Amino acid sequence: MKFASDNGSGVAPEIMSALADANDGSTPGYGADEYTRDACNRLAEVFEHDVAAFLVTTGTAANALNLAAITHPHGAVFVHERAHVHTDECGAPEFFMHGAKLLPLAGEHGKLTPAAIEQGLEGFAQGVVHHPQAQAISLSQVTESGTVYSVSEIEALSVLAKKHSLRVHMDGARFANALVSLGCSPAEMTWKAGVDVLSFGATKNGAMGVEAVIVFDEGIAADLPFMCKRAGQLMSKGRFLGAQMAAYLKGGLWLDMAAHANGMAPLLAAGIEKLPGARLRHPVQANQVFAVLPKPAHKALIAAGAAYYPWEREPDGIAVRLVTSFCTSNEEVEEFLSIAGGAL
Numbered sequence: 001m002k003f004a005s006d007n008g009s010g011v012a013p014e015i016m017s018a019l020a021d022a023n024d025g026s027t028p029g030y031g032a033d034e035y036t037r038d039a040c041n042r043l044a045e046v047f048e049h050d051v052a053a054f055l056v057t058t059g060t061a062a063n064a065l066n067l068a069a070i071t072h073p074h075g076a077v078f079v080h081e082r083a084h085v086h087t088d089e090c091g092a093p094e095f096f097m098h099g100a101k102l103l104p105l106a107g108e109h110g111k112l113t114p115a116a117i118e119q120g121l122e123g124f125a126q127g128v129v130h131h132p133q134a135q136a137i138s139l140s141q142v143t144e145s146g147t148v149y150s151v152s153e154i155e156a157l158s159v160l161a162k163k164h165s166l167r168v169h170m171d172g173a174r175f176a177n178a179l180v181s182l183g184c185s186p187a188e189m190t191w192k193a194g195v196d197v198l199s200f201g202a203t204k205n206g207a208m209g210v211e212a213v214i215v216f217d218e219g220i221a222a223d224l225p226f227m228c229k230r231a232g233q234l235m236s237k238g239r240f241l242g243a244q245m246a247a248y249l250k251g252g253l254w255l256d257m258a259a260h261a262n263g264m265a266p267l268l269a270a271g272i273e274k275l276p277g278a279r280l281r282h283p284v285q286a287n288q289v290f291a292v293l294p295k296p297a298h299k300a301l302i303a304a305g306a307a308y309y310p311w312e313r314e315p316d317g318i319a320v321r322l323v324t325s326f327c328t329s330n331e332e333v334e335e336f337l338s339i340a341g342g343a344l
Contacts, residue, residue: 001301001304001305001306001307001332001335001336001339002307002328002332003268003289003306003307003308003322003323003324003328003332003336004307004308004309004323005204005309005323006174006204006205006261006287006323006324006325006326007203007204008307008325009204009206009325009326009327009328010327011206011207011208012206012207012247012248012253012257012326014247014250014253015206015207015208015243015244015247015248015253016208017247018243018244018246018247019208019240019243019244021243022035022239022240022242022243023240027239029236029237029238030234030235030236030238031055031234031235031238031241031242032238033238033239033242034239034242035238035239035240035242035243035246036055036238036239036241036242037242038242038246039053039055039212039241039242039243039244039245039246039249040053040242042245042246042249042250043200043212043214043245043249046186046249047186047187047190047191047214047216048185048186048187049187049191049216050218051214051215051216052214052215052218052220052221052224053212053213053214053215054212054213054224054225054228054233055210055211055212055213055235055238055241055242055245056210056211056212056213056228056233056241057209057210057211057233057235057241058203058209058211059084059171059173059199059201059203059204059211060089060090060092061092061211061231061233062199062200062201062211062212062213063084063085063089063092063093063138063169063171063199064085064089064092064093064095064096064097064231065096065213065224065227065228065231065233066169066197066198066199066213066215067085067093067096067097067100067136067138067169068093068096068097068098068227069197069213069215069220069221069223069224069227070135070136070167070169070196070197070220071097071100071135071136071167072100072133072135073097073098073099073100074099074100074132074133075097075100075101075132075133075134075135075136076100076101076102076103076124076132076133076134076135076136077093077097077100077101077102077103077134077135077136077137077138077169078103078105078112078116078117078120078134078136078137078138078166079102079103079104079105079112079137079138080104080105080106080107080110080111080112080139080140080143080144081104081105081106081107082110082143082144082145083104083110083138083139083140083143083144083171084140084144084171084173085102085138085140085171086102086104087144096227096231100132100135101132102138103120103124103132103134105117105119105120109143109145109147109282109283110140110143110144110145110146110147110282111139111143111145111147111149111153112137112139112157113157114156114157114159114160117137117157117160117161118160120134121134121164126164134164134166135165135166135167136161136166136167136168136169137157137161137166137167137168137169138169138170138171139154139157139168139169139170139171140170140171140173141154141170141171141172141174141175141178141189142173142174142177142178142181142285142286142287142288145281145282145288145290146265146282146283146284146285146286146287146288146289146290146321147282147283147285147286148177148178148181148182148285148286149178150182151182151184151188151189151193154170154189154193154194154195155193155194157194158193158194158195159194161194162194167196167197167220168194168195168196168197169195169196169197169198169199170190170195170197170198170199171199172198172199172200172201173199173201173203173204173211174201174204174205174258174286174287175198175200175201176201176202176205176254176255176257176258177205177258177261177262177286177287178286179255179258180255180258180259180262180286181262181285181286190214190216191216195216196215196216196217196220197213197214197215197216197217197220198212198213198214198215198216199211199212199213199214200212200213200214202244202245202248202254204325205248205254205257205258205261205325205326206248206253206254206257206325206326207244207245207248208244209244210241210244210245210248212245213228257326258287258326260326260328261286261287261324261325261326261328262286262287262324264287264324264325264328264330264333265284265286265287265288265289265322265324266284267330267333268289268322268324268333268336268337269284269289269291271333271336271337271341272289272291272293272337272340274341275293275294275297275337275340275341275344276294276344277294277297277316277317277344278291278292278293278294278297278317278340279291279292280292281319287323287324287325288321288322288323288324289321289322289323289324290311290319290320290321290322291319291320291322292314292316292317292318292319292320293317293318293320293340294316294317294343294344295317295318296343296344297317297339297340297341297343297344298310298317298318298320299343300339300340300342300343301336301339301340301343304339306336306339308320308321308322308323309321309322
Protein backbone atom coordinates (compact mmCIF):
# COMPACT_ATOMS: atom_id res chain seq x y z
CA MET A 1 0.00 0.00 0.00
CA LYS A 2 2.56 2.53 -1.15
CA PHE A 3 0.76 5.75 -2.03
CA ALA A 4 3.23 8.31 -0.66
CA SER A 5 4.58 9.37 -4.05
CA ASP A 6 5.11 8.15 -7.58
CA ASN A 7 8.78 8.96 -6.89
CA GLY A 8 8.79 5.84 -4.76
CA SER A 9 7.98 3.52 -7.64
CA GLY A 10 10.73 1.57 -9.36
CA VAL A 11 12.07 1.76 -12.89
CA ALA A 12 10.08 0.39 -15.80
CA PRO A 13 11.68 -2.83 -17.11
CA GLU A 14 11.95 -1.37 -20.62
CA ILE A 15 13.92 1.59 -19.29
CA MET A 16 16.14 -0.57 -17.11
CA SER A 17 16.89 -2.72 -20.16
CA ALA A 18 17.76 0.38 -22.18
CA LEU A 19 20.20 1.46 -19.48
CA ALA A 20 21.88 -1.94 -19.58
CA ASP A 21 22.19 -1.71 -23.37
CA ALA A 22 23.68 1.79 -23.11
CA ASN A 23 26.24 0.46 -20.67
CA ASP A 24 27.82 -1.69 -23.36
CA GLY A 25 30.82 -0.07 -25.01
CA SER A 26 31.95 3.52 -25.17
CA THR A 27 30.34 6.68 -26.53
CA PRO A 28 31.24 10.38 -26.67
CA GLY A 29 30.50 12.23 -23.45
CA TYR A 30 28.52 15.29 -22.42
CA GLY A 31 25.43 14.48 -24.48
CA ALA A 32 27.23 14.07 -27.80
CA ASP A 33 26.09 10.44 -28.03
CA GLU A 34 23.59 8.55 -30.15
CA TYR A 35 21.22 7.91 -27.23
CA THR A 36 20.83 11.62 -26.47
CA ARG A 37 20.37 12.40 -30.17
CA ASP A 38 17.70 9.71 -30.36
CA ALA A 39 15.94 11.11 -27.30
CA CYS A 40 15.94 14.67 -28.66
CA ASN A 41 14.67 13.50 -32.04
CA ARG A 42 11.87 11.59 -30.34
CA LEU A 43 10.93 14.67 -28.30
CA ALA A 44 10.68 16.71 -31.51
CA GLU A 45 8.43 14.03 -33.02
CA VAL A 46 6.24 13.86 -29.92
CA PHE A 47 5.73 17.63 -29.88
CA GLU A 48 5.45 17.99 -33.68
CA HIS A 49 7.87 20.90 -33.45
CA ASP A 50 11.57 21.67 -33.63
CA VAL A 51 12.56 21.92 -29.99
CA ALA A 52 15.70 22.73 -28.06
CA ALA A 53 15.86 19.92 -25.49
CA PHE A 54 18.31 19.58 -22.62
CA LEU A 55 18.27 16.44 -20.48
CA VAL A 56 18.77 16.99 -16.76
CA THR A 57 18.65 14.83 -13.66
CA THR A 58 15.91 16.42 -11.56
CA GLY A 59 12.65 18.30 -11.87
CA THR A 60 14.04 21.04 -9.65
CA ALA A 61 16.85 21.62 -12.15
CA ALA A 62 14.42 21.62 -15.08
CA ASN A 63 12.13 24.17 -13.43
CA ALA A 64 14.91 26.41 -12.19
CA LEU A 65 16.72 26.46 -15.53
CA ASN A 66 13.54 27.09 -17.50
CA LEU A 67 12.51 29.98 -15.27
CA ALA A 68 16.00 31.45 -15.33
CA ALA A 69 15.94 31.34 -19.13
CA ILE A 70 12.83 33.54 -19.32
CA THR A 71 13.26 35.86 -16.31
CA HIS A 72 15.71 38.65 -15.54
CA PRO A 73 17.14 39.05 -12.01
CA HIS A 74 14.87 42.08 -11.52
CA GLY A 75 11.86 40.14 -12.79
CA ALA A 76 9.00 38.22 -11.23
CA VAL A 77 7.01 35.07 -11.99
CA PHE A 78 3.38 34.53 -11.08
CA VAL A 79 2.77 31.09 -9.55
CA HIS A 80 0.02 29.40 -7.62
CA GLU A 81 0.52 29.68 -3.87
CA ARG A 82 0.79 25.86 -3.61
CA ALA A 83 2.99 25.42 -6.69
CA HIS A 84 5.95 23.08 -6.33
CA VAL A 85 8.37 25.75 -7.54
CA HIS A 86 7.21 27.97 -4.68
CA THR A 87 6.85 25.54 -1.77
CA ASP A 88 9.09 22.54 -2.40
CA GLU A 89 12.30 23.52 -4.19
CA CYS A 90 14.23 25.21 -1.39
CA GLY A 91 14.54 28.51 -3.27
CA ALA A 92 16.23 26.91 -6.30
CA PRO A 93 14.23 28.91 -8.87
CA GLU A 94 15.09 32.21 -7.14
CA PHE A 95 18.73 31.11 -6.83
CA PHE A 96 19.05 30.31 -10.54
CA MET A 97 17.12 33.46 -11.48
CA HIS A 98 19.69 35.42 -9.45
CA GLY A 99 17.11 37.03 -7.20
CA ALA A 100 13.98 37.28 -9.30
CA LYS A 101 10.79 36.87 -7.25
CA LEU A 102 8.08 34.27 -7.30
CA LEU A 103 4.72 35.96 -6.74
CA PRO A 104 2.21 33.46 -5.27
CA LEU A 105 -1.49 33.77 -6.11
CA ALA A 106 -4.53 31.96 -4.76
CA GLY A 107 -6.78 29.79 -6.88
CA GLU A 108 -9.25 26.96 -6.36
CA HIS A 109 -8.01 23.39 -6.73
CA GLY A 110 -4.42 24.49 -7.39
CA LYS A 111 -5.12 26.48 -10.54
CA LEU A 112 -4.14 29.97 -11.64
CA THR A 113 -6.78 32.03 -13.43
CA PRO A 114 -6.56 35.03 -15.75
CA ALA A 115 -8.45 37.07 -13.14
CA ALA A 116 -5.86 36.23 -10.48
CA ILE A 117 -3.01 37.17 -12.84
CA GLU A 118 -4.70 40.49 -13.69
CA GLN A 119 -5.11 41.25 -10.00
CA GLY A 120 -1.49 40.34 -9.37
CA LEU A 121 -0.32 42.65 -12.14
CA GLU A 122 -2.13 45.55 -10.50
CA GLY A 123 0.20 45.30 -7.53
CA PHE A 124 3.43 45.33 -9.58
CA ALA A 125 3.24 48.11 -12.11
CA GLN A 126 5.38 47.61 -15.18
CA GLY A 127 8.00 50.26 -15.74
CA VAL A 128 8.10 51.41 -12.10
CA VAL A 129 11.68 51.06 -10.89
CA HIS A 130 10.62 50.25 -7.33
CA HIS A 131 8.75 47.12 -8.38
CA PRO A 132 9.98 43.77 -9.69
CA GLN A 133 8.90 43.48 -13.30
CA ALA A 134 6.45 40.68 -14.07
CA GLN A 135 7.95 38.54 -16.83
CA ALA A 136 6.41 35.09 -16.67
CA ILE A 137 3.65 32.77 -15.52
CA SER A 138 4.45 29.28 -14.23
CA LEU A 139 1.66 26.71 -14.20
CA SER A 140 1.84 23.15 -12.90
CA GLN A 141 0.36 20.44 -15.08
CA VAL A 142 -0.73 18.32 -13.07
CA THR A 143 -1.33 20.87 -10.28
CA GLU A 144 -0.34 20.41 -6.65
CA SER A 145 -4.00 19.62 -5.94
CA GLY A 146 -4.08 16.79 -8.47
CA THR A 147 -6.16 18.72 -10.98
CA VAL A 148 -5.48 19.30 -14.66
CA TYR A 149 -5.66 22.51 -16.68
CA SER A 150 -7.82 22.06 -19.77
CA VAL A 151 -6.38 23.18 -23.10
CA SER A 152 -8.78 26.13 -23.11
CA GLU A 153 -7.60 27.17 -19.63
CA ILE A 154 -3.96 27.07 -20.78
CA GLU A 155 -4.87 29.08 -23.87
CA ALA A 156 -6.65 31.70 -21.76
CA LEU A 157 -3.62 32.12 -19.49
CA SER A 158 -1.32 32.31 -22.51
CA VAL A 159 -3.46 34.95 -24.24
CA LEU A 160 -3.30 37.07 -21.10
CA ALA A 161 0.44 36.46 -20.84
CA LYS A 162 1.06 37.62 -24.39
CA LYS A 163 -1.10 40.69 -23.78
CA HIS A 164 1.29 41.69 -20.99
CA SER A 165 4.50 40.43 -22.67
CA LEU A 166 4.89 37.55 -20.21
CA ARG A 167 6.39 34.17 -21.00
CA VAL A 168 4.61 30.94 -20.04
CA HIS A 169 6.37 28.07 -18.26
CA MET A 170 4.74 24.70 -17.65
CA ASP A 171 5.97 22.49 -14.82
CA GLY A 172 5.22 19.11 -16.36
CA ALA A 173 6.59 16.82 -13.66
CA ARG A 174 3.46 14.72 -14.29
CA PHE A 175 3.03 15.80 -17.89
CA ALA A 176 2.09 12.32 -19.13
CA ASN A 177 -0.63 11.97 -16.51
CA ALA A 178 -2.16 15.29 -17.55
CA LEU A 179 -1.94 14.39 -21.23
CA VAL A 180 -3.71 11.07 -20.74
CA SER A 181 -6.35 12.79 -18.65
CA LEU A 182 -7.13 15.33 -21.38
CA GLY A 183 -6.79 12.98 -24.34
CA CYS A 184 -5.13 15.67 -26.45
CA SER A 185 -1.73 15.80 -28.17
CA PRO A 186 1.46 17.09 -26.52
CA ALA A 187 1.50 19.92 -29.06
CA GLU A 188 -2.06 20.94 -28.22
CA MET A 189 -1.25 21.09 -24.51
CA THR A 190 1.93 23.14 -24.96
CA TRP A 191 3.17 25.32 -27.80
CA LYS A 192 -0.11 25.38 -29.69
CA ALA A 193 -1.74 26.65 -26.50
CA GLY A 194 0.95 29.32 -26.00
CA VAL A 195 3.48 27.62 -23.70
CA ASP A 196 7.04 28.87 -24.25
CA VAL A 197 9.08 26.48 -22.09
CA LEU A 198 8.28 23.11 -20.57
CA SER A 199 9.78 21.03 -17.78
CA PHE A 200 9.04 17.55 -19.14
CA GLY A 201 9.04 14.93 -16.41
CA ALA A 202 9.78 11.21 -16.69
CA THR A 203 11.11 10.22 -13.26
CA LYS A 204 7.69 10.08 -11.59
CA ASN A 205 6.40 7.89 -14.42
CA GLY A 206 8.85 5.00 -14.58
CA ALA A 207 12.26 6.49 -15.38
CA MET A 208 15.25 6.16 -13.05
CA GLY A 209 16.04 9.86 -13.12
CA VAL A 210 15.67 12.08 -16.19
CA GLU A 211 13.75 15.24 -17.03
CA ALA A 212 13.91 17.52 -20.04
CA VAL A 213 14.14 21.28 -20.37
CA ILE A 214 12.16 21.86 -23.56
CA VAL A 215 12.14 25.22 -25.32
CA PHE A 216 9.77 25.94 -28.19
CA ASP A 217 11.32 29.34 -29.07
CA GLU A 218 14.90 29.17 -30.34
CA GLY A 219 15.55 32.68 -29.07
CA ILE A 220 15.16 31.53 -25.49
CA ALA A 221 17.49 28.55 -25.88
CA ALA A 222 20.75 30.29 -26.82
CA ASP A 223 22.21 30.49 -23.29
CA LEU A 224 20.81 27.23 -21.92
CA PRO A 225 23.80 25.01 -22.81
CA PHE A 226 25.99 27.27 -20.64
CA MET A 227 23.36 27.50 -17.91
CA CYS A 228 23.08 23.71 -17.77
CA LYS A 229 26.84 23.33 -17.48
CA ARG A 230 27.08 25.99 -14.78
CA ALA A 231 24.27 24.29 -12.87
CA GLY A 232 26.08 20.95 -12.88
CA GLN A 233 23.50 19.46 -15.25
CA LEU A 234 25.79 18.50 -18.14
CA MET A 235 26.54 14.87 -17.35
CA SER A 236 29.81 13.42 -18.60
CA LYS A 237 28.06 10.08 -19.20
CA GLY A 238 25.00 11.72 -20.68
CA ARG A 239 24.10 8.63 -22.65
CA PHE A 240 22.39 7.24 -19.55
CA LEU A 241 19.97 10.16 -19.57
CA GLY A 242 19.42 9.81 -23.29
CA ALA A 243 18.83 6.07 -23.05
CA GLN A 244 16.18 6.58 -20.39
CA MET A 245 14.31 9.27 -22.30
CA ALA A 246 14.45 7.43 -25.62
CA ALA A 247 13.09 4.23 -24.04
CA TYR A 248 10.45 6.21 -22.15
CA LEU A 249 9.06 7.64 -25.39
CA LYS A 250 9.49 4.54 -27.55
CA GLY A 251 6.25 2.86 -28.58
CA GLY A 252 4.11 5.03 -26.33
CA LEU A 253 5.47 3.42 -23.14
CA TRP A 254 5.18 6.74 -21.28
CA LEU A 255 1.49 7.06 -22.10
CA ASP A 256 0.72 3.45 -21.20
CA MET A 257 2.33 3.87 -17.78
CA ALA A 258 0.52 7.14 -17.14
CA ALA A 259 -2.79 5.59 -18.21
CA HIS A 260 -2.33 2.80 -15.68
CA ALA A 261 -1.50 5.25 -12.89
CA ASN A 262 -4.47 7.43 -13.79
CA GLY A 263 -6.74 4.39 -13.86
CA MET A 264 -5.86 3.40 -10.30
CA ALA A 265 -6.66 6.80 -8.78
CA PRO A 266 -10.42 6.83 -9.51
CA LEU A 267 -10.74 3.32 -8.07
CA LEU A 268 -9.08 4.51 -4.88
CA ALA A 269 -11.17 7.69 -4.80
CA ALA A 270 -14.46 5.88 -5.38
CA GLY A 271 -13.74 3.53 -2.50
CA ILE A 272 -12.79 6.38 -0.18
CA GLU A 273 -16.02 8.22 -0.95
CA LYS A 274 -17.96 5.18 0.25
CA LEU A 275 -16.25 5.21 3.65
CA PRO A 276 -18.42 6.71 6.42
CA GLY A 277 -17.14 10.18 7.27
CA ALA A 278 -14.60 10.34 4.42
CA ARG A 279 -14.65 12.84 1.58
CA LEU A 280 -12.56 14.11 -1.35
CA ARG A 281 -10.97 17.56 -1.18
CA HIS A 282 -10.30 18.03 -4.90
CA PRO A 283 -11.53 16.50 -8.14
CA VAL A 284 -9.54 13.41 -9.11
CA GLN A 285 -8.26 14.14 -12.63
CA ALA A 286 -4.93 12.33 -12.87
CA ASN A 287 -3.01 10.09 -10.46
CA GLN A 288 -3.44 11.91 -7.14
CA VAL A 289 -6.23 11.64 -4.59
CA PHE A 290 -6.67 14.30 -1.93
CA ALA A 291 -9.10 13.15 0.73
CA VAL A 292 -10.13 13.55 4.33
CA LEU A 293 -9.99 10.25 6.21
CA PRO A 294 -11.69 9.66 9.56
CA LYS A 295 -9.09 9.41 12.32
CA PRO A 296 -9.81 5.71 13.12
CA ALA A 297 -9.24 4.80 9.45
CA HIS A 298 -6.01 6.81 9.33
CA LYS A 299 -4.74 5.17 12.53
CA ALA A 300 -5.53 1.66 11.25
CA LEU A 301 -3.90 2.29 7.88
CA ILE A 302 -0.68 3.63 9.40
CA ALA A 303 -0.55 0.66 11.79
CA ALA A 304 -0.92 -1.69 8.80
CA GLY A 305 2.04 -0.07 7.01
CA ALA A 306 0.21 2.07 4.48
CA ALA A 307 2.35 4.90 3.12
CA TYR A 308 0.85 8.26 2.16
CA TYR A 309 1.26 11.91 3.13
CA PRO A 310 -0.87 13.51 5.84
CA TRP A 311 -1.54 16.87 4.20
CA GLU A 312 -3.39 19.03 6.69
CA ARG A 313 -5.44 18.57 9.86
CA GLU A 314 -9.15 19.19 9.57
CA PRO A 315 -11.84 19.12 12.29
CA ASP A 316 -13.54 16.07 10.79
CA GLY A 317 -10.44 13.98 10.15
CA ILE A 318 -6.98 13.87 8.55
CA ALA A 319 -6.46 15.41 5.12
CA VAL A 320 -4.14 13.17 3.09
CA ARG A 321 -2.55 12.89 -0.33
CA LEU A 322 -2.38 9.53 -2.06
CA VAL A 323 -0.49 9.04 -5.32
CA THR A 324 -0.80 6.10 -7.69
CA SER A 325 1.92 5.05 -10.11
CA PHE A 326 2.58 2.87 -13.14
CA CYS A 327 3.12 -0.10 -10.82
CA THR A 328 0.19 0.40 -8.42
CA SER A 329 -1.91 -2.77 -8.29
CA ASN A 330 -5.60 -3.40 -7.82
CA GLU A 331 -4.66 -5.49 -4.81
CA GLU A 332 -2.99 -2.51 -3.12
CA VAL A 333 -6.10 -0.38 -3.65
CA GLU A 334 -8.41 -3.10 -2.36
CA GLU A 335 -6.28 -3.74 0.74
CA PHE A 336 -6.15 -0.03 1.56
CA LEU A 337 -9.92 0.32 1.31
CA SER A 338 -10.54 -2.88 3.25
CA ILE A 339 -8.40 -1.77 6.19
CA ALA A 340 -9.88 1.73 6.20
CA GLY A 341 -13.41 0.40 6.03
CA GLY A 342 -12.78 -2.18 8.74
CA ALA A 343 -11.79 0.54 11.18
CA LEU A 344 -15.09 2.42 10.85
